[in-house]
Amino acid sequence: MLRPRLFHFLFFLFFILNLSAQDKGKVMPFKKIILEIEKQHGVSFNYTEDNIANLELNPPKKSLSLEQKLEYLSKKTNLSFENIGNKFINIYKKDKVSNLICGYVFSVLDKKPIENANISFPDKTHIETDSEGYFEFSKQEKNTFIISHVGFTSKRITAGNTDSKNCIQIFLEPEITELQEIKANAILASGISKNTDGSLVIKPKKFGILPGLIEPDALQTMQQVPGVNSLDESVSSINVRGGTHDQNLFLWNGIRMFQTGHFFGLISVFNPNLAHTISIYKNGSSAFYGESVSSVVAISSTPETEEKNSFSAGINMINADVYAKYNLSEKSYIEISARKSITDYVETPTYKEYFNKVFQNTTITDFSQNQNVDYQSDKKFGFYDATLKYAQKIGLKDQIVLDLITIKDNLEVFQSASFYDINISENNILRQQNYGGNLSWKRNWNSFNTTKINVYNSTYELLGNQKTTYVNQIVVQENTVNNNGINLENNHILSPKFSFNNGYQFNEIGITNFEQVTNPDFYRKIKDVLRTHALILEGKYNDTISRIYLKTGIRINYIEKFKKYIAEPRFQFCYGISKSMNLELLGELKSQNTQQIIDLQKDYFGIEKRRWIVSNNTTIPIQKSRQLSLNLFYKKNDWLLDVENFYKKVKGITTSSQGFQNQLEFVRTTGDYEIWGTEMLVQKKINHFLTWFSYTYNENNYHFPNYEYPVFPNNFELTHTLSWAGIYEKNNFKIALGTKWSSGRPKTSPDVSRIDLTNPVLVYNRPNDSNLNIFSQVNLSSTYKWETADGIQYKLGISILNILNRRNEISEYYRISSLTNSIEEVDTFSLQRTPNVSFRVSF
Incomplete structure (x- = not known):
């Protein structure tokens, strides 16, 4: 017993001494x-x-x-x-x-x-x-x-x-935003911004004013951007860096739209009072965008944040519209819009100018010009568009959205005349319509991973029906497109600086061209279908501290019918040289399986003569483009300078897709076009005043190796283009004055020395050997908004296109007159002075 006690005593003593030793x-x-x-x-x-x-x-x-x-x-x-x-x-x-x-x-x-x-x-x-x-x-x-x-x-x-x-x-949690970081606000007008990825973003609800525009029309607004033009003043013929209109991809809530214009191109089919975000890519588009060799215009009517119930209605001298958004519950809402022409009830000065512009030099006006006795005409024209959106959140992670759109233009013209005791009459019907639907599901798995799936369909129809009583003939022409598919997109945030996206897309497009003639009898119906699969991989690095933005991606297409793979790499790189200056490099390879062609200039009465067709990988190749651009962007002290140099080449174009009205009108061959140029924008803001000047230079040439003249200027070349605008915005008053100036587009002159005037046959000089006269136009617009004590807002707007009433020639071609048996020059002119007034109420 003594030993254990002694052991414990010694251990306790050792521990105390040890602690004491530490203290000492x-x-x-x-x-x-x-x-x-x-x-x-x-x-x-x-x-x-x-x-x-x-x-x-x-x-x-x-x-x-x-x-x-x-x-x-x-x-x-x-x-x-x-x-x-x-x-x-x-x-x-x-x-x-x-x-x-x-x-x-x-x-x-x-x-x-x-x-x-x-x-x-x-x-x-x-x-x-x-x-x-x-x-x-x-x-x-x-x-x-x-x-x-x-x-x-x-x-x-x-x-x-x-x-x-x-x-x-x-x-x-890392901040997740649908749009890229915005690089600059208020470009050209308030409500227009530029993103780090090079795209332009338009917010219609924040839109200010531009010369000649009193509403934020997406397709009219994008024509103010350097490098974007419409040689015939049409939103159905927008040329981006030398490309044709069909080479642009137009998306409305993920639905591809094959019709973009009402009134045969003078008004956009997209209701300007509906869209929440419009993104425009001239180059460097995301790998999730396919089927275009030129620009991308993506319109989304889904709000980024929750909005209150709202209603608005408006009218101008062409159409009236309504818009309503109603929250059904905390997790669901419905949004509708509708717009209809008022031409059924009244012919305003604006309508008359539009009508004269659209129908000049068509078979409809030719009928009246060729007959000069007892001529009578009865015309009915109208258009409408409507949209529906239903959104439903399910729990905390899921959302379903349904989008529907319908667009229609209808023209009926009855003409009759007596000529040398012979009664001649024609009854013409021209209908153009586009229907679309998209059902999308989005799930936020967590803060870093989301999935989007959408199923869509788009149907387009162009129908022309002409009845001529004199020869008892009926001509029917029809072009229909049925496009459907499914998109899958996954987004992964790997860190605050890195993100990765991947996806799969399936697209099926079927196009039918139908023609039937009685007396003499003729029938032709051609239908082609293409199915395409696409795998998409995309990564993004965004370091706001070092001011480096890099987005690269690749789209790998597989076309079932041709058993063909096409790889399309894309990239966007932006480096902030300083807080005021950015250097941007964009590049892309893209392809396109569909295009619009013109068989005959008089098809569909010469009004909407283009018809959609599908590539056959031989006589109608798959179009392929490559593009590179270098941009310097400077913004400081309310000054803005944007200079962009670009190079673009598109292979696989056909002569029938370029709208030739010279010796190439009936030539069928393939080739490419190559364009390079510079686009510049200078802008200054002084208090409530904003002014900007833009200039574009480009060199644009065709290459048709199998034609006798293998190289000549592109039909859509505008060597020099200048624009200026002065905009004043204070409180609820806005006014904008601006001018457009461009060198004339190319034309082909006849070789008079080789034409026998007694029995004339057209003989031309080298294609596009000369140019039209300079195009010049001055436009004005102004709006004023006020609000009552009970929260109702009113907005009044007025615009005048071509204030100086300048007669601008926008196309010129030659033909043999059936009446005089001589060569005549046919000129087409832009809009004359065209006023418009709008009034809108919102609450």
């Missing part, structure tokens, strides 16, 4: 002691220098555990120690513990601390986190604060019952 060891600075502990145990201490200044004591024994050492230091000093997961240790003075709030800020993605996160308080003061993500502040009344950091979603924190013994651990 060498005294060390407190800071050196905790540095040794950090090194030994792999932890990090957080403290303020004032709390440990001039503090010295004997260090704890190295053999003790971390908790034992902290307990020892706490007893020997007036300090408290908080251990966070054996990784971070906070040091406070004991008399201040109850007056402090502390915390750590981490990224929820990789659990790493966020340095320099901003903690702001209601009294406008703020502090920042250190390298470990740690912060602390005196409790007082600052128990509510907001934590924010670039690239992360801000978070509001209330810490009323928190003290320093229980530091808050806060996790910030």
Whole structure:
């Protein structure tokens, strides 16, 4: 019994002596002691220098555990120690513990601390986190604060019952936005912005004003952008960097639209009071966009944020429209719009100018010009469009959206005349319509992964029916397109700087061309179907600190019918040379399996003579394009300079798709066009006044190797284009004055020296050997908005196109007159002076 007791006594004595020995060891600075502990145990201490200044004591024994050492230091000093997961240790003075709030800020993605996160308080003061993500502040009344950091979603924190013994651990989620970071606002007008990826974004509900426009028409607005033109003033013939209209991809809520214009091109089919976001890509488009070798115009009517119930109605001198948005519940809403022409009831001055512009030099006006006795005509024209959206959130992660759109133009013309006691009459019907539907499902699996699936269909029809009583003949022409498919897109956020997208798309397009003639009898019906599969991979790096943005992707198409693979790489690179200057490099390879051609200029009465066809991979090749552009963008002190140099080449074009009205009109061959040029925009804002000047230069040539003249200027070449606008916006009043000037488009002159005037046959010089006269136009527009006490808004607008009433020639060709048997020159002119007035009410 003695030995065990003796053993315990000796052990107790040894332990007391050991502790005593520690106290009597060498005294060390407190800071050196905790540095040794950090090194030994792999932890990090957080403290303020004032709390440990001039503090010295004997260090704890190295053999003790971390908790034992902290307990020892706490007893020997007036300090408290908080251990966070054996990784971070906070040091406070004991008399201040109850007056402090502390915390750590981490990224929820990789659990790493966020340095320099901003903690702001209601009294406008703020502090920042250190390298470990740690912060602390005196409790007082600052128990509510907001934590924010670039690239992360801000978070509001209330810490009323928190003290320093229980530091808050806060996790910030990366900020997820549908649109890329905006590089500059108010380009050309308020509501138009430029993104880091090079695209232009139009927000119709924030749109200001542009010369000649009183509504934010998407397709009219994009014609103000350098490099975008319409040689015949039509939204159905938009040329982007030398391309034809059918080479542009127009999407409305994911539905491909084959008809873009009402009134045969003078008005956009997209209701300007509906769209929430319009994105325009001249180059460097996402790999998720296929089937185009020129630009992309993507229109989305889905709001980025929740909106209140709203209603508006408006009228102008061409059409009337209504728009309504109603929240069915907290998780669902319905949105409708409808627009209809008023030409059924009244022929306004605007309508008359539009009618004269559209129907000049068509078979309809030719009929009246060729007959000069007892001529009578009865014309009926009208159009409408309507849309429906239904959105439903399911739980916290899912949303379903249904979009429907219908568009229709209808023209009926009955003409009769008596000519040398012979009665001649024609009854013409021309109908153009486009229906579309899209059902989409989106799921947010978590903060970093989302999936989108949408199924769509688009149906287009162009029908012409002509009855001529004199020869008892009926001519029917029909062009129909049925396009459907499914898109799958996955988005993954790997870090605040990196994201990765992948997806799959299936597309089926069937096109039918039908012609039937009686007396003499003729029947032809051709239907072609193409099915395409596409695999998409895309990655993005966006570092806002180093000002580097890089997005690369590849689209791999597989065409079933031809058993053919086509790879389409895309990239967008932007580097911020300084806060005011960016350098941008864009490039893409794209392909297209459909195009519009003209068989005969008089098809469909010469009004809408283009018909859609599908590639056969031989006589109608798959069109392929490659494009590269280098852009310098400068913005400082309300000055803006945007200079872009570009090169573009499109292979696989056909002569029938280019609208020739010379010796190539009946030639069928394939080739390419090559264009290079410079686009420049200079803009200055002075208080409420904004002015800008744009200039475009390009060299655009055809290459048809199998033709006798293999190289000659492109039909859509405008070597020089200049635009200027002055815009004043203050409060609710806006006014804009602007001018357009361009060198004339190419034309082909006849070789008079080789024509026998007694029996004339057209003989031409080299294709596009000369040019039309200069095009010049001055436009004006103004709007005024006011609101009543009960919240009803009214808006009045007025615009005048071509104020100076200049007679601008936009096309010229030659033909043999059936009446005089001579060669006559046929000129087509732009709109004459055209006024328009609009009135709108919203609440």
